[in-house]
Amino acid sequence: MQVERGQGASRSTGRAGIRRLVPLGLLVAGAMLLAGCSAAAGGAAQFGAAGPAPGGPWVIDSGAEAPPAGQRQKIVTIGDSIMSGNGLDTEEAWPAVLARADDWQLTNLSEDGSGFVQPGDDGRTFSEQVAQVIDDGHGDADAPALIIVSASSNDLGLDPGKVEHAAKKAFLALHRAFPDTALVGLSAIWGDQDTPPELGGINDAVRSAAEAEGARWIDLGEPLAGRFDLMQFDDTHPTAAGQRVLATAVDERLRSMFDAADSSAVF
Structure with a gap:
């Protein structure tokens, strides 16, 4: 299993190391308890098969x-292994x-381990x-309607x-090639643990670059913060449920950004 290059080194003593010391039965019980509490509260626990959003x-x-007529709008995503769904089906x-x-x-052109400067796998x-x-x-007929470019912890x-x-x-290259396409920069996604301060500098750098070319910016925050139940056992990549939480968060920001009628979608 691949591990984000930027994250693996800085998180080697994090929650993943602690979990190995916890009995399996306690892990299962804790996960069931968290799932029950989340379901009772509603919100992001309303996971289901990914069909049409509400x-x-x-x-x-x-x-x-x-x-x-009859064809769907094209979108393109550029990013790292969080975006590619490392450890999961594509x-x-x-x-x-x-x-x-x-x-x-x-x-989806994202590649494991890659960043703007860091080469990927x-x-x-x-x-x-x-x-x-x-x-x-x-x-023009082949131009995407939307291109999302994510910052990366790599x-x-x-x-x-x-x-x-x-x-x-x-x-700049994307703007010149697709002047009518909506370009959107996206902040880096970390995970369930505390975000390293240095990641803010990466996000600021990418945001500055995006806005210089008229691209819009989404500061996604950290939708997975504190939710180790939504992380795979490498403690770096989200589970399928975690990926749906990210899809919900991105969809809400995009709908708000483009004045879509409903911004309450939960996948």
């Missing part, structure tokens, strides 16, 4: 050419959950993902100035 499928009004990753519920056609950074979507998007420990420079190049 808010219903909706159209992104970005200025990109509308798809032909259809369980939050971009796939979001696209199915909102009736969009998804191209395949030796590539986000710049190669950007190049791929540009190569695939020939002509860039932790690297110079934020270099991260910002690489991010500016990425957003």
Whole structure:
């Protein structure tokens, strides 16, 4: 199982190490108790199969050419292993959950271990993902309605100035290739434990780069904070339920950003 490069080193003594000392029976009982409490409270525990969201499928009004009748709007996601759904089936990753519920056609280019500066497990950074979507998007009819680019904890420990420079190049290239496409930058997703202060510097660098090219910015916060029940046993990557929580959070921000009629979707 792959581990985020930026996260693995800084979290090796975190909750994952503690869990190994807890008897299995207590873990199961605790998980059942948490699930029961969450279900009683409603909210993010309303997990189910990823079908149409309660808010219903909706159209992104970005200025990109509308798809032909009967075809879905195209969205593209660029990011790391949180976005790719590491440890899960690809259809369980939050971009796939979001696209199915909102009736969009998804191209998820995210790669494990990658960042704007940090090469991923395949030796590539986000710049190669950007190049791929540009190569695939020939002509106005093929332009995506929306491209989401996520900041990544994989860039932790690297110079934020270099991260910002690489991010500016990425957003500039996307803006030039797709001037009518909605570009959205997304803050890095950490997990259930306390967020390292350095991650704020990474988010600030990517936000500055995004806004310099007219892209919108979503500060997602930390939807998984304190929810170790939504983390896989590597304590880095969300479970399928955790991915649905992320899909809900992103959908709410997008609906609000684009003035969609209903922003209360829960997957």
